[in-house]
Amino acid sequence: MKKIATRDAYGEALVELGRENPDVVVLDADLAKSTKTIEFAKHFPERFFDMGIAEQNMIGTAAGLAAAGKIPFCSTFAIFATGRAFEIIRNSVAYSRLNVKIAASHAGVTVGEDGGSHQSVEDIALMRSLPNMTVLVPADAVETRAAVRAAAQIQGPVYIRLGRPGVPVLHGDDFHFEPGRAVTMREGNDATIIATGVMVAAALEAAGLLEQEGIGVRVVNMHTIKPLDEEAVIAAARETGVIVTAEEHSVIGGLGGAVAEAVCACHPVPVYRVGVPDVFGESGKPGELLEKYGLTAAHLAARVREAVTKKGRR
Amino acid sequence: MDGEKIKRLEEKAREIRRHIIRMTGAAGSGHPGGSLSSADIVTALYFEVMRIDPQNPRWPGRDRFVLSKGHAAPVLYAALAERGFFPVEELLSLRRLGSPLQGHPDMKKLPGVELSTGSLGQGLSAANGMALAARLDGRDYRVYVLLGDGEIQEGMVWEAAMAAAHYRLDNVTAFLDYNGLQIDGPVSKVMSVEPVAEKWRAFGWYVQVIDGHNMKGILQAVEKARAVRDKPQMIVAETVKGKGVSFMENMVEWHGVAPKPEEVERALAELA
Numbered sequence: 001m002k003k004i005a006t007r008d009a010y011g012e013a014l015v016e017l018g019r020e021n022p023d024v025v026v027l028d029a030d031l032a033k034s035t036k037t038i039e040f041a042k043h044f045p046e047r048f049f050d051m052g053i054a055e056q057n058m059i060g061t062a063a064g065l066a067a068a069g070k071i072p073f074c075s076t077f078a079i080f081a082t083g084r085a086f087e088i089i090r091n092s093v094a095y096s097r098l099n100v101k102i103a104a105s106h107a108g109v110t111v112g113e114d115g116g117s118h119q120s121v122e123d124i125a126l127m128r129s130l131p132n133m134t135v136l137v138p139a140d141a142v143e144t145r146a147a148v149r150a151a152a153q154i155q156g157p158v159y160i161r162l163g164r165p166g167v168p169v170l171h172g173d174d175f176h177f178e179p180g181r182a183v184t185m186r187e188g189n190d191a192t193i194i195a196t197g198v199m200v201a202a203a204l205e206a207a208g209l210l211e212q213e214g215i216g217v218r219v220v221n222m223h224t225i226k227p228l229d230e231e232a233v234i235a236a237a238r239e240t241g242v243i244v245t246a247e248e249h250s251v252i253g254g255l256g257g258a259v260a261e262a263v264c265a266c267h268p269v270p271v272y273r274v275g276v277p278d279v280f281g282e283s284g285k286p287g288e289l290l291e292k293y294g295l296t297a298a299h300l301a302a303r304v305r306e307a308v309t310k311k312g313r314r
Numbered sequence: 315m316d317g318e319k320i321k322r323l324e325e326k327a328r329e330i331r332r333h334i335i336r337m338t339g340a341a342g343s344g345h346p347g348g349s350l351s352s353a354d355i356v357t358a359l360y361f362e363v364m365r366i367d368p369q370n371p372r373w374p375g376r377d378r379f380v381l382s383k384g385h386a387a388p389v390l391y392a393a394l395a396e397r398g399f400f401p402v403e404e405l406l407s408l409r410r411l412g413s414p415l416q417g418h419p420d421m422k423k424l425p426g427v428e429l430s431t432g433s434l435g436q437g438l439s440a441a442n443g444m445a446l447a448a449r450l451d452g453r454d455y456r457v458y459v460l461l462g463d464g465e466i467q468e469g470m471v472w473e474a475a476m477a478a479a480h481y482r483l484d485n486v487t488a489f490l491d492y493n494g495l496q497i498d499g500p501v502s503k504v505m506s507v508e509p510v511a512e513k514w515r516a517f518g519w520y521v522q523v524i525d526g527h528n529m530k531g532i533l534q535a536v537e538k539a540r541a542v543r544d545k546p547q548m549i550v551a552e553t554v555k556g557k558g559v560s561f562m563e564n565m566v567e568w569h570g571v572a573p574k575p576e577e578v579e580r581a582l583a584e585l586a
Contacts, residue, residue, distance in 0.1 A: 025450070049446065049481070057439045057473035064443020067421070067429060069374070070450070072443075088436055088470070096421050096430040 003166030007105040009141035010162050011036025013148035018044045025065055027051055027074045029058045035075040035105045059085040063092040066099040071152055078107035078120035086126055093157050094130040101151045105162040108248035109293060110286040119281035125253025127159040128226040134158040135225040139200035140170045143223055146177030165286050168201045180224045182232035188216035191308050192236035192243050196222045196255045199246035205297035215308055225255055230262045237267040242311045244272045244304050248295055251275040272307050274300055323529050327357040331558045332585050333392035333405055339578035341409040347568040349389040351493040351553040352460055358532045359458055360393040368398035371425040377455050378428045378444050382437020383462035384418040391415050399426035435468025442474055445483040459488045464496030467505050478546040479518025486546040487539045493555035495566045514548040526551025558585055
């Protein structure tokens, strides 16, 4: 299967967007080559601002640009964008519902060799806790391009979570992306995997493995963490009786947290959260780290198998 | 410079100060000290310097004012009301539930407020963003920003100072309300910011040091700043915290405490 990094798709999408909309401006914090905003910088140098290694000022400057009618996209690594600049995002951007887009790359453990200091596994939790913020986690290149377009249409702050390594392309060119509307990638009645980002591909693979054992798994691609598609979550709870969430993020406060909150309130069923346990990451190859933290199709399948067995005993 | 104009502005500043006292007195909380110290600067901007239209507060070509030291909200609200952005009577709703006059400025709630502030250190960055937008759009508006002296202890201010010089934002004029006091005591004791003028100069700014209560001096400094090309401009305004109310002047206690009813009366008598 063809693999493209979501950050690469982001870089291309920005150029397209820049061509169509003169109000789109891009800011980076000395990581343009890594976040791929360098592509926009090449095409539209007058609309690209390198802010140096100063993430707080990057976000604050974007707030001012947005207040004056621009549509700024800010990029750096997820850890710095959402961690270093969190309170600026909260007070200068989200509090005023300013039209700032934060497209952060190198999220999760697949950053790899740089190690735990650079592996953001808290960013979804941080961003979804903010009023007015939309949180998008695209699963592949097609979804990334659509998410960037959608973000530009949304009036208000948007967080887009992007990854470093190549990931399989799951969607065809006819894919329709609607923020806040989950995509059912596969039908099944025994259990549901609700996955986001790079884990959507793993979820589909896990569902394939389980099918051979006679377990029918629904796979829901939750590309929008906020606003959460509660309808899709409740339907999964009601129709399949058990949910396993899958994300390359801490099991605390991310997709799993959001799904559990919705399920608890509306249709309680067991929710098992597959994600990075409550630990910091470490150096290693992306594949080794996904294996270590249980973020593989095989591990996901094992969790679903266990969940379905327990469900039978209830 | 026209003496009549200066007198008119000085009287307006006194009116603004009276509002600050009445508002914080009515609210029973708020920040009179740093509002009073910046009253002359804010008056000069809103009643002489800035190109604004209260009937059309979002007019794209308007000059912008960012109150980076957001706790001085009363001085901004008083100026906006006096300038006609909203009825003066609304000032007394400061800090009450449902009021557009939030404890710190909220751009979504009150017309004329250019940026929601209150968390210190963020205003200059946004001012730079507005100035960059002006350049991209080929507009000639200017962005004015007011910083507190304690506020510049925030590291982000210096990130923004660096960026403004790097991008040669000559349409940004900043004021430093240098009243020398912050919550925990004198700025020099809590965390010295000296040498202030040299710091901004070293960051690539055009710097002037003025008496922040001399109306004529303020206007002359702004005029000089506006003529500068390729550099952002800092006007270090030496001020007195609590200026205009004898028992508040230079008293750190009046940073974030509202006057009681009898103190309101005494203060208003002094400001009559």
